[in-house]
Amino acid sequence: xxxxxxxxxxxxxxxxxxxxxxxxxxxxxxIVEEQIAAAVRVLVAREAGALGEIREREQRINAAELAIDExxxxxxxxxxxxxSDLRLVLxxxxxxxxxERIGDEAKRIARLGEHLLNEESxxxxxxxxxxxxxxxxxxxxxALDAFARLxxxxxxxxxxxxxxxxxxxxxxxxxxxxxxxxxxxxxxVELDRLWCARSFERIGDRCKNLCEFVLYxxxxxxxRHSGLAKGDAxxx
Amino acid sequence: MSxxxxxxxxxxxxxxxxxxxxAAPALRTRALSLxxxxxxxxxxxxxxxxxxxxTALIGPSGCGKSSLxxxxxxxxxxxxGTRVEGEVRLGEADVYAPDAFVHELRRRVGIVxxxxxPFPLSVHDNVAYxxxxxxxxxxxxxxxxxxxxxxxxxxxDEVASRLDDGxxxxxxxxxxxxxxxxxxxxxxxxxxxDEPASALDPAATLRxxxxxxxxxxxxxxxxxxxxxxxxxxxxxxxxxxxxxxxxEFGDTDALFTNPRERQTEDFITGRYG
Numbered sequence: 088x089x090x091x092x093x094x095x096x097x098x099x100x101x102x103x104x105x106x107x108x109x110x111x112x113x114x115x116x117x118i119v120e121e122q123i124a125a126a127v128r129v130l131v132a133r134e135a136g137a138l139g140e141i142r143e144r145e146q147r148i149n150a151a152e153l154a155i156d157e158x159x160x161x162x163x164x165x166x167x168x169x170x171s172d173l174r175l176v177l178x179x180x181x182x183x184x185x186x187e188r189i190g191d192e193a194k195r196i197a198r199l200g201e202h203l204l205n206e207e208s209x210x211x212x213x214x215x216x217x218x219x220x221x222x223x224x225x226x227x228x229x230a231l232d233a234f235a236r237l238x239x240x241x242x243x244x245x246x247x248x249x250x251x252x253x254x255x256x257x258x259x260x261x262x263x264x265x266x267x268x269x270x271x272x273x274x275x276v277e278l279d280r281l282w283c284a285r286s287f288e289r290i291g292d293r294c295k296n297l298c299e300f301v302l303y304x305x306x307x308x309x310x311r312h313s314g315l316a317k318g319d320a321x322x323x
Numbered sequence: 324m325s326x327x328x329x330x331x332x333x334x335x336x337x338x339x340x341x342x343x344x345x346a347a348p349a350l351r352t353r354a355l356s357l358x359x360x361x362x363x364x365x366x367x368x369x370x371x372x373x374x375x376x377x378t379a380l381i382g383p384s385g386c387g388k389s390s391l392x393x394x395x396x397x398x399x400x401x402x403x404g405t406r407v408e409g410e411v412r413l414g415e416a417d418v419y420a421p422d423a424f425v426h427e428l429r430r431r432v433g434i435v436x437x438x439x440x441p442f443p444l445s446v447h448d449n450v451a452y453x454x455x456x457x458x459x460x461x462x463x464x465x466x467x468x469x470x471x472x473x474x475x476x477x478x479x480d481e482v483a484s485r486l487d488d489g490x491x492x493x494x495x496x497x498x499x500x501x502x503x504x505x506x507x508x509x510x511x512x513x514x515x516x517d518e519p520a521s522a523l524d525p526a527a528t529l530r531x532x533x534x535x536x537x538x539x540x541x542x543x544x545x546x547x548x549x550x551x552x553x554x555x556x557x558x559x560x561x562x563x564x565x566x567x568x569x570x571e572f573g574d575t576d577a578l579f580t581n582p583r584e585r586q587t588e589d590f591i592t593g594r595y596g
Contacts, residue, residue, distance in 0.1 A: 094595045098593060169591040307581025308581070
């Protein structure tokens with residue numbers, strides 16, 4: 088789908104450069120999504136074996152960030168893009184930073200999960216964390232889909248989902264604080280869980296950023312810090 | 324036209340200096356159409372050229388950019404078989420009024436072409452040419468105004484010691500700035516530039532663009548360019564033309580990041596054709 092006609096330049100070489108950048112961003116996004124899934128496996132299914140692959144995957148994410156950033160710099164220098172081409176390159180450069188940070192949050196969750204591998208208590212809290220992880224991963228997938236299809240409505244849906252994730256985070260936080268008050272010796276464990284919840288919430292925030300860049304790309308209007316327009320309601 | 328700058332001949336006319344003194348000197352066209360014989364070159368163009376700003380005219384070859392410039396100071400009058408409809412106003416003055424004084428119009432609306440073409444005279448006399456036609460005879464006044472014009476055109480430092488040398492010995496970049504000096508010596512309000520930097524090398528082009536920035540505070544500049552990066556770099560406003568029509572006009576930053584019209588987008592991103 089090419090609503091912005093991004094690959095209809097007279098120069099076929101330029102088309103392939105633009106297409107390549109989009110493809111690489113989606114590939115990087117896919118790796119970041121796997122990273123979240125692996126972090127959830129460490130945290131919820133206590134899969135210690137996933138830690139090695141998480142470290143290896145982080146290298147790939149960092150390498151992808153550098154490579155795409157460089158490709159964007161080449162396009163700016165060589166093509167001097169304008170209008171939707173310029174917005175694509177600018178959006179991608181900003182999205183890269185958010186994708187990389189999402190990868191960092193996932194790694195942090197995995198590291199905290201490592202502390203909790205032998206923790207027996209709190210199956211219900213773990214289930215709530217798993218749900219946060221599920222929503223965060225879903226938001227990332229939605230943001231990447233919105234970018235791939237240049238789908239404004241999908242981007243808006245994901246942005247609205249962030250509010251629900253924030254609500255779930257507050258509720259998990261309240262539960263964890265109550266547990267700390269009840270069993271003070273469990274505070275270190277519950278703090279680790281709180282940091283995990285916080286990281287999932289941050290992932291949601293960054294997915295919202297990704298969607299804001301998709302909206303900028305499609306609409307040509309920066310929606311950051313300005314709130315959404317009245318018509319920007321989620322579907323359903 | 325062989326002259327790079329159309330020299331002025333003084334005259335009391337419907338387009339007079341007095342009229343322009345108070346109001347902001349901006350050009351305005353309404354439903355401006357132009358035919359070369361049976362061929363329509365401009366189609367109902369409505370354009371406001373903001374005063375003392377740089378407006379770039381962009382569009383594919385044959386879209387009417389140069390024809391539009393030539394309408395604005397009536398250079399098309401010189402071409403057999405042209406017909407103009409609609410209105411052009413310079414300030415309040417009707418450029419096509421039957422009693423409009425064309426030479427005075429061309430003093431107020433100067434034009435510089437793609438190839439710098441100084442007269443085969445000295446540097447000094449090139450700039451003094453239009454002034455002499457205006458009736459200025461005093462050597463001192465001529466010298467002062469030549470110096471001021473050369474300074475304004477960012478050429479004085481390079482030619483101050485060889486004002487009596489032939490202008491054809493200057494480099495292309497210097498010649499183009501000399502032509503600008505000649506144009507502004509007669510104190511126009513609007514300076515139209517038709518691909519003025521396309522014969523210059525990159526360094527001379529950048530120097531020339533810097534000059535445009537300096538001139539913009541004093542003159543209304545209308546720049547035709549094929550180089551979209553140049554339009555983006557130097558202009559405050561950009562007008563995109565296609566097939567004789569004005570498709571989009573707007574703030575240059577907005578037009579190059581988020582054009583309103585699909586045709587503009589296709590052109591500036593190289594999707595045209």
